[in-house]
Amino acid sequence: MLTLLAVLCAVLFAILMIALYRMQQARRALQRHQSLLDSIPDLAWVKDRKSRFVIVNQAFRDIWNIKDPQWLIGKDDFALSPPELAASYQTDDQRVMNEATSLQSERNFEHFRDGSRWMELIKVPVYEHNKIIGTAGIARDISMRKAAEERLSWLAHHDPLTKLGNRSYLAIKIKERITTATPFCVWLIDLDHFKRINDALGHRAGDQALAQVADSLSKIGSEVFRLGGDEFVLLDDLRHAETINEALSQQLKIPVTIEGLYFEQGFTAGQVDFPHDGETPEQLLKHADVALYEGKELGRGHIRRFESHMATQAVRQLELERDLRRALQEGQFRLVYQPQVALDGAQLMGFEALIRWRHPERGEIAPNDFIPFAEQTGIICRIGEWALDCAILQIRDWDEQGLALVPVSVNVSALQLAQPLFAKTVIARLDALPAHLRQYIALELTESTLMHEQALDSVHQLTSAQIPIFMDDFGTGYSNLSTISQLTLSKLKFDRSLIQNVGNDSAHQRVCRALLDLADALELDVIAEGVETAEEAQWLAEQGVLYAQGYWFSRPQESQIATRFLATQK
Numbered sequence: 001m002l003t004l005l006a007v008l009c010a011v012l013f014a015i016l017m018i019a020l021y022r023m024q025q026a027r028r029a030l031q032r033h034q035s036l037l038d039s040i041p042d043l044a045w046v047k048d049r050k051s052r053f054v055i056v057n058q059a060f061r062d063i064w065n066i067k068d069p070q071w072l073i074g075k076d077d078f079a080l081s082p083p084e085l086a087a088s089y090q091t092d093d094q095r096v097m098n099e100a101t102s103l104q105s106e107r108n109f110e111h112f113r114d115g116s117r118w119m120e121l122i123k124v125p126v127y128e129h130n131k132i133i134g135t136a137g138i139a140r141d142i143s144m145r146k147a148a149e150e151r152l153s154w155l156a157h158h159d160p161l162t163k164l165g166n167r168s169y170l171a172i173k174i175k176e177r178i179t180t181a182t183p184f185c186v187w188l189i190d191l192d193h194f195k196r197i198n199d200a201l202g203h204r205a206g207d208q209a210l211a212q213v214a215d216s217l218s219k220i221g222s223e224v225f226r227l228g229g230d231e232f233v234l235l236d237d238l239r240h241a242e243t244i245n246e247a248l249s250q251q252l253k254i255p256v257t258i259e260g261l262y263f264e265q266g267f268t269a270g271q272v273d274f275p276h277d278g279e280t281p282e283q284l285l286k287h288a289d290v291a292l293y294e295g296k297e298l299g300r301g302h303i304r305r306f307e308s309h310m311a312t313q314a315v316r317q318l319e320l321e322r323d324l325r326r327a328l329q330e331g332q333f334r335l336v337y338q339p340q341v342a343l344d345g346a347q348l349m350g351f352e353a354l355i356r357w358r359h360p361e362r363g364e365i366a367p368n369d370f371i372p373f374a375e376q377t378g379i380i381c382r383i384g385e386w387a388l389d390c391a392i393l394q395i396r397d398w399d400e401q402g403l404a405l406v407p408v409s410v411n412v413s414a415l416q417l418a419q420p421l422f423a424k425t426v427i428a429r430l431d432a433l434p435a436h437l438r439q440y441i442a443l444e445l446t447e448s449t450l451m452h453e454q455a456l457d458s459v460h461q462l463t464s465a466q467i468p469i470f471m472d473d474f475g476t477g478y479s480n481l482s483t484i485s486q487l488t489l490s491k492l493k494f495d496r497s498l499i500q501n502v503g504n505d506s507a508h509q510r511v512c513r514a515l516l517d518l519a520d521a522l523e524l525d526v527i528a529e530g531v532e533t534a535e536e537a538q539w540l541a542e543q544g545v546l547y548a549q550g551y552w553f554s555r556p557q558e559s560q561i562a563t564r565f566l567a568t569q570k
Contacts, residue, residue, distance in 0.1 A: 496530025503535030
């Protein structure tokens with residue numbers, strides 16, 4: 001009996017030892033698993049089939065401020081999360097186990113200590129002997145990534161300086177309104193002469209001004225956008241159009257204060273309505289731009305409503321710009337030469353080179369119909385370069401024919417003078433001529449071209465290089481007499497408007513006489529332009545004017561006729 005009891009005790013002891021050994025193995029395995037999980041920086045956990053936690057890592061305990069590693073073991077999500085959220089977690093667990101699939105999601109939840117957090121969750125089934133016994137999960141804090149994504153998304157649709165929507169966001173908002181078929185208005189707003197702020201005060205001051213303008217416009221309409229530069233767009237319902245136009249009209253001068261300096265920033269606006277003026281964002285913005293351009297043509301500071309005929313005019317202007325560029329490429333321009341003569345004997349003293357354009361389909365196009373547009377588009381600079389080169393070639397040709405040469409004056413635009421390298425390129429062209437021909441090219445410019453510092457600098461460079469400069473249309477511009485007196489000009493040219501019917505118009509006589517006295521004081525000879533009658537020529541000669549040009553003496557001559565005319569001169 002005792003022997004049997006001893007045997008039984010020995011067996012039980014052996015079983016107990018085996019159980020203890022296995023428990024130690026399991027504990028060591030659990031510890032290894034725990035150490036492995038704790039090394040993971042993301043939240044990690046394992047649950048059983050009833051969604052009860054079996055093991056969680058240190059990151060999981062830290063985010064929930066769990067001090068006791070065993071506190072959560074055997075509990076479910078309801079011990080941590082609000083009931084609705086905990087139930088959704090358990091639903092996800094059941095789906096993973098029932099469908100034997102992984103599940104990935106992103107969730108935003110309120111953390112009790114750190115506030116809102118975005119977490120990326122991944123859950124997978126846990127197998128033992130090919131049987132699902134629970135789930136394992138890992139969660140990563142993606143709050144910084146989400147914040148970066150939201151920032152990038154915001155930047156994709158907003159202007160960082162003014163915090164307004166940008167061009168792409170405007171297109172989205174217009175499309176949304178078009179989809180609803182609700183009538184609305186678009187105002188395209190362009191600040192007038194905004195570049196002066198950047199030039200005078202710097203780009204930082206310009207940014208401050210733009211931000212203040214954006215704030216002022218935002219108080220007028222429901223949606224305001226900045227397209228870039230100094231262009232803004234205001235978007236609102238058609239029923240608010242009258243109110244907004246009144247508000248804009250009252251703020252055609254937007255108050256701006258920069259570093260204690262107060263001034264008023266003007267603007268011009270073009271307005272279009274949906275669906276009357278366009279059915280797509282592109283059409284609406286294009287027509288708003290056309291209306292804006294018309295407003296600028298009226299002198300800026302206007303709100304111009306789009307009208308259908310403007311689109312036709314805009315197309316014509318695009319065609320004209322295209323044709324002007326083509327004319328340069330295909331040699332459709334030519335120079336004609338109007339004689340400048342001595343009033344005392346009609347002897348030839350020079351030519352003014354004038355540009356003409358023979359369009360292959362439309363025939364002759366008057367200079368007044370394309371020169372202003374060429375200046376607006378900037379093409380006048382290339383045309384001016386061509387004219388100077390053409391005049392130089394003509395002088396060379398006349399010299400090779402052995403003709404007695406006279407100066408040829410070529411017109412220069414304000415845009416050309418505003419280019420920093422303009423004077424150097426002209427000087428280089430003339431330096432390439434034989435020395436005895438250089439004196440026969442003169443440049444004509446108007447008073448208005450001298451309103452900018454760069455233009456004055458260009459003129460000083462040209463006169464220092466001994467290039468003759470004629471002041472065209474004198475008496476009709478905005479010259480600063482002090483500035484003119486400092487320039488080394490060669491001649492002054494009186495405009496046709498001053499001498500028209502001057503022989504019989506006492507008012508014109510007084511103006512001309514005053515300008516002639518001024519020319520005498522500046523010690524400059526005068527060329528009277530546009531002389532068309534004997535009476536005008538006689539009165540000018542009696543006043544001591546030495547030179548003149550106009551239909552009374554000769555119309556502008558084609559190159560071949562000017563060559564024959566030059567051959568008849570002594």
